[in-house]
Amino acid sequence: MSNYHIKHLEEYYQVYRKSVNAPEQFWEEIAEEHFLWYKKWDKVLDWDFTTPEVRWFEGAKLNITVNCIDRHLTTNASKTAILFEPNAPDEAAQHITYQQLHDRVCQFANVLKAKGITKGDRVCIYLPMIPELAIATLACARIGAIHSVVFAGFSATALATRINDSDCKMVITSDGSYRGAKTIDLKGIVDDALEECPCVSTVLVAQRIHSNVDMKSGRDEWLQPLLDAAATVCVPEVMDAEDPLFILYTSGSTGMPKGMVHTTAGYMVYAAYTFKNVFQYKQNDVYWCTADIGWITGHSYIVYGPLANGATTLMFEGVPSYPDFGRFWSIVEKHKVNQFYTAPTAIRALAKEGLELVEKYDLSSLKVLGSVGEPINEEAWHWYNDNIGKKQSPIVDTWWQTETGGIMITPIPFATPTKPTYATLPFPGVQPALMDEAGKELKDNQVSGRLCIKFPWPSMARTIWGNHQRYKETYFSAFENTYFTGDGALRDEVGYYRITGRVDDVIIVSGHNLGTAPIEDAINEHPAVAESAIVGFPHDIKGNALYGYVILKDVGESRNHDNLRKEINQIITEHVGPIAKLDKIQFTNGLPKTRSGKIMRRILRKIACNETRNLGDTSTLLNPEVVQSIMDNVL
Ligand code: 7RM
Numbered sequence: 001m002s003n004y005h006i007k008h009l010e011e012y013y014q015v016y017r018k019s020v021n022a023p024e025q026f027w028e029e030i031a032e033e034h035f036l037w038y039k040k041w042d043k044v045l046d047w048d049f050t051t052p053e054v055r056w057f058e059g060a061k062l063n064i065t066v067n068c069i070d071r072h073l074t075t076n077a078s079k080t081a082i083l084f085e086p087n088a089p090d091e092a093a094q095h096i097t098y099q100q101l102h103d104r105v106c107q108f109a110n111v112l113k114a115k116g117i118t119k120g121d122r123v124c125i126y127l128p129m130i131p132e133l134a135i136a137t138l139a140c141a142r143i144g145a146i147h148s149v150v151f152a153g154f155s156a157t158a159l160a161t162r163i164n165d166s167d168c169k170m171v172i173t174s175d176g177s178y179r180g181a182k183t184i185d186l187k188g189i190v191d192d193a194l195e196e197c198p199c200v201s202t203v204l205v206a207q208r209i210h211s212n213v214d215m216k217s218g219r220d221e222w223l224q225p226l227l228d229a230a231a232t233v234c235v236p237e238v239m240d241a242e243d244p245l246f247i248l249y250t251s252g253s254t255g256m257p258k259g260m261v262h263t264t265a266g267y268m269v270y271a272a273y274t275f276k277n278v279f280q281y282k283q284n285d286v287y288w289c290t291a292d293i294g295w296i297t298g299h300s301y302i303v304y305g306p307l308a309n310g311a312t313t314l315m316f317e318g319v320p321s322y323p324d325f326g327r328f329w330s331i332v333e334k335h336k337v338n339q340f341y342t343a344p345t346a347i348r349a350l351a352k353e354g355l356e357l358v359e360k361y362d363l364s365s366l367k368v369l370g371s372v373g374e375p376i377n378e379e380a381w382h383w384y385n386d387n388i389g390k391k392q393s394p395i396v397d398t399w400w401q402t403e404t405g406g407i408m409i410t411p412i413p414f415a416t417p418t419k420p421t422y423a424t425l426p427f428p429g430v431q432p433a434l435m436d437e438a439g440k441e442l443k444d445n446q447v448s449g450r451l452c453i454k455f456p457w458p459s460m461a462r463t464i465w466g467n468h469q470r471y472k473e474t475y476f477s478a479f480e481n482t483y484f485t486g487d488g489a490l491r492d493e494v495g496y497y498r499i500t501g502r503v504d505d506v507i508i509v510s511g512h513n514l515g516t517a518p519i520e521d522a523i524n525e526h527p528a529v530a531e532s533a534i535v536g537f538p539h540d541i542k543g544n545a546l547y548g549y550v551i552l553k554d555v556g557e558s559r560n561h562d563n564l565r566k567e568i569n570q571i572i573t574e575h576v577g578p579i580a581k582l583d584k585i586q587f588t589n590g591l592p593k594t595r596s597g598k599i600m601r602r603i604l605r606k607i608a609c610n611e612t613r614n615l616g617d618t619s620t621l622l623n624p625e626v627v628q629s630i631m632d633n634v635l
Contacts, residue, residue: 003275004030004033004273004276005141005276005277006277006412006415006595007415008251008414008415008427009416009417011071011415012425012428015124015424015428016315016348016425016428019428019429020431020476020577021457023429023455024044024045025047026428026429027042027044027056027269027429027547028041028044029071029179029268030273030413030523031057031060031265031269032251032484034269034272034273035062035268035269035272035308036062036066036067036071037060037061037062038062038063038091038238039059040058040059040060041057041058041059041060041241041265042058042059042060043055043058043059043384043429044056044057044058045060045456047230047311047456048522049456049476049482049483050481050482051472051474052471052475052476053093054242054456054460054462055179055242055264056241056269056456056458057163057241057242057244057265057266057269057458058239058241058242059240059241060265060315061238061239061240061241062238062239062241062242062264062265062268063141063142063236063237063238063239064104064141064239064245064264064268064297064308065138065141065142065236065265066236066457067268067272067349068138068208068303068304068307068308068573069081069098069101069102069105069138069307069482070102070236071100072310072396073099073102074226076098076129076310076520076545077097077098077099078097078098078099079097079310079312080095080096080097080312080313081096081097081098081100081101081135081307081311081313082094082096082101082131082312082313082315083095083096083286083312083313083314083315083335083450084096084130084131084314084315084317084364085315085316085317085318085331085334085335085379086312086317087178087179087180087317087318087319088178088303088317088318088324088536089323089327089330091227093187093235093334093335093337094131096313098310100545101135101307102232103232103405104131104135104227105135105139105142105234105470105509106139106142106230106231106232106233106234106256107131107227107230107231107232107234108132108135108136108139108142108227108230109139109140109142109231109342110231110233111139111141111204111223111226111230112139112140112143112145113143113169113195113227113234114230115170115202115204116169116202117143117145117169117170118141118143118144118145118146119144119145119237119239119243120144120145120146120243120244121147122145122146122147122166122167122168122169122247122319122346123136123140123145123146123168123169123170123171123172124138124149124150124163124166124168124170124171124172124175124200124350125140125147125149125150125156125171125308126149126150126152126159126186126189126190126247127149127154127172127174127186127187127601128174128177128178128184128317128430129154129292129315129316129317130174130177130208130210130315130317131170131173131315131525132206132207132223133149134174134293134302134303134315135301135319136151137246137293137299140246140475140524141143141245141246142234142236142237142572143234143236143237144237144243145238145245146166146244146245147245147246147247147428148163148166148168148246148247148248148249148259148303148397149248149293149294149298149299149340150162150294151245151250151294151295152162152173152177152186152292152294153185153194153292153294153573153577153578154576154577155573155574155576155577156189156190156192156193156574157517157574157575157576158257158575158576158577159189159190159193160192160193160194160195160196160197161256161257161409162249162257162259163193163194163199163200163451164196164197164199165195165249165256165257165259165260165465165466166259166465166466167198167199168197168200168537168628169200169201169202170200170201170202170203170204171202171203171204172203172204172206172223172630173186173190173192173199173203173204173206173210174186174205174206174207174209174211175186175187175205175206175207175209175210175211175213176208176209176211177209178208178209178317178318178535179318179319180318180319180321180322181322183184183209183211184226185211185213185216187205187211187213188213188260190203190302191214191216191234192496194219200219200271201219202221203219203220203221204215204221204222204223204226205220205221205223205352206223206224207222207223207224209222209486213343213555217445217570218421231498232307234422234447238382239264239415240264241263241264241265241266242263242264242265242424242462243263243264243471244261244264244462245262245263245264245267245268246261246299247259247261247262247465248259248260248262248295248296248376248402249516250296250401250403250513251513251514251517251518252365257515258465258474259285259462259464259465259466259480259520260402260403260461260465261461261462261463261464261465262459262461262462262463264403265458266458266459267300267304267405267406267459268308268406269307269458269459270406270429270451270457270458271300271301271405271406271459271560272304272305272308272309272404272461274300274406274407274410274427275300275301275305275306275308275309276309276406277412277427277557278396278398278407278410278412278413279341279370279413280339280367280368280394280412280413280414280578281306281309281311281339282338283310285311285312285338285339286312286314286317286335286336286337286338286339286365286474287306287311287313287337287338287339287341288314288316288331288332288335288337288339288340288341288372288425289301289302289306289314289341289342290316290320290328290340290341290342290343290346291341291342291343291372291373291499293315293513294321296372296374296400296401296402296405297341297401300313300405300406300407300459301407305406309437309565314331314335314337316331316416318348320346320349322556324351324357325350325353325357326357326358326360326361328340328342328346328617329357329358329360329361329363329388330360330571332361332363332365332366333354333361333363336365336560337365337366337369338365338366338368339366339367339368339369339370340366340368340369340370340586341369341371341372341398342370342371343371343372343373343374343375343511343567344371344373344375344376344377344380344511344543345374345378345510345541345543346393346511347371347376347384348377348380348541348542348543349538349541351379351380351383351384351387352540352541355387357563358387358388358493360482361391365414366369366388366389366392366393367393367506368393368394368396368413369385369388369389369393369394369398370395370397371384371395371396371397372397372398372400372407372511373398373498373508373511374501374543375421375498375500375543376395376397376420376421376507376512377421378420378421381397381420381421382420386617390488393413394411394413394414394418395411395418396410396411396412396418396425397410397411397418397421397422397423398410398423399423399487399497399499401485401486402457402461403460403461403475403485404453404457404459404460404461404485404511405459405460406427406457406459406460407427407452408426408427408430408432408457409423409424409426409427409430409497409499410423410424410425410427410609411423411424411425412425419492419496422492422495422496422498423496423498423499424496424497425496425497427499429438429457429458430457431453431454431455432451432453432454432489432497433451433452433453433482433582434447434448434450434451434452434489434490434491434563435449435450435453435479435482435484436447436449436450436496437450439478439479439541440479440626442491445491445493445494446490446493446496446510447490447491448490448491448500449484449489450478450485450487450488450490450503451482451484451487451490451497452479452482452483452484452485453482453483453485453490453501453625454481454482454483462484463522473480481607486502486503486506487498487499487500487501487502487503488501488502488503506621507534507535507544507546508534508536508542508544509536509539509543509544509545509546509579509580510542510543510580511541511543511578512545514576514579514580516533516534516535516601518575518576518580519534519546519548519576519580519582520532520534521575522534522571522572522574522575522576522580523548523550523568523571525569525571525575526564526568526571527553528552528553528564529550529551529552529553529568530551530552530553530557531550531551531591532548532549532550532551533548533549533591533599533600533601533604534546534547534548534549534582535547535549535604535605535608536605536608537583537584537605537608538609543576544585545582545583545584546580546581546582546583546584547584547585547587547604547608547635548582548586549586549591549604549630550568550585550586550587550588550592551586551589551591552564553589554586564585564587565582565585568582568585569581569582578616579629584635585635586630586634586635587631588629588630588633589624589626589627589629590623590625590629591604591626591628592604592621592623592624592627592630593621593622593623600621603615603616603621604630607627607630607631607634610634612613612631615627
């Protein structure tokens, strides 16, 4: 029996038990029946969480683009693979068929080859949500180059850091991008970044906004003429199961962003299998994930997962507020979207706008609604359920991470009864555990603890680019022989999981994971700033907003505080991006520190959240007296 498509709760439990009792057999059957291999594996799984090392489908040979594109050509060549909806509602949508996708990916792959890119080279992709973004990504995979997509909202400094960390040879970008009524000078940002990036020898530039940009001769080239001249056939590179497919950066609580490395076979199998079941995709459905391909959600559930299933995947270039806050619903109506996957922050923003903009549109095509990126609060869940799903479409609250590659805890629609704010049950193959702070597993129901995963799953990241030691320390050292997610969770009386948020210092603002360190680093660049610490506090729309505590140097004391606040946010915008701007900035004379010199953000967080009744253990503080003075001046 194939376990590929789960249709009811009994079946879920059956499949789940099998995935735990006989994981190798379980994944082997799925891999055999649903994918094309040049050569099958010698061994399904090899793993050791102490080193840590994980290999899935060892010895197998494949190319993921053959599975995502070529194999659909026999039956589905003229089916729409990518449905592109531009930023401006009056610009025509584009239907890119599987045949056209094949031809365009091959042309792009041939251009990469002609520019000297070969298997294992890193290529940075810094593009807006236009078809070239998906095509460039697949073109890299076609020839075995490792793509590193950087979200095109990141600043030049953030881009340069990521390019240099993985030694990218090439950057693929566009002249600019549309974002609602605004345009953004992407090429200018790339030019600034590349001042610091000697590793980059070629920049390919797609034309999107037809702006005047500087083209540096010998380095920069317009993409379209190269594509037009390229052949529409490109023999796929034969990849090993464990060859890296891509690097994707995610912020940590300290230090550099982490370049999470995903490999080929396990990632493909898991992204495809989760897509099929979590969204219950049927042959003629139109599926839409509103994420950007610059995030893992876009990698797995706009590009690889849907295409591996021969789906029609919608790519939207714009923003939910342009030309008005009804845009998402107008797109659902226009393209008769069947599965809609978005983030709680978007739901909260749209819920604020009133129902007229929802009721104008026919949303009856919708069958499944998804949520991802942060905990969905009860109010947003009900608004989504009542007004978008009309209580007919199950909400899949999907918990997962850049590191996990695919959805880990989620309802299976029409099988798992949903419960507001609960991501519910582990997906087949996923073995979660809750740990107490001492590292003991809490086996009962109705407990809360740190969320860990005890057994490997096929799409887990294999390492951090260039820093395996950090990979081990971050994910495999907090608890013995288990992967630590960094999240807290509780398990209810029936075994459903609710994710309660990060237990470390990563703050999720509007679904974007922000590490404290890069933002504090940026603030500290201001000449009047001595030191700073940021924490998150609850925000109606963004989920969390940022609260900054800033110590000024003596020279700053006479300065106007409101002007300083503006300048600090300006610096953050330049160094990290506008998403990381602070909502509140409190100037203070000191920060609570441990004896080893670490800022105690836990205390600052409680003050910012107005939870000062119980500050917790302050006994390790070097300077307890500053706490009262900070509390007295809280904003
Ligand atoms: C897919 C993605 C990962 C972090 C993760 C959580 C939080 C994600 C949910 C969630 C509660 C959810 N990757 N998170 N999904 N929290 N419920 N359904 O978001 O690497 O960017 O972020 O996001 O804290 O650890 S990510």
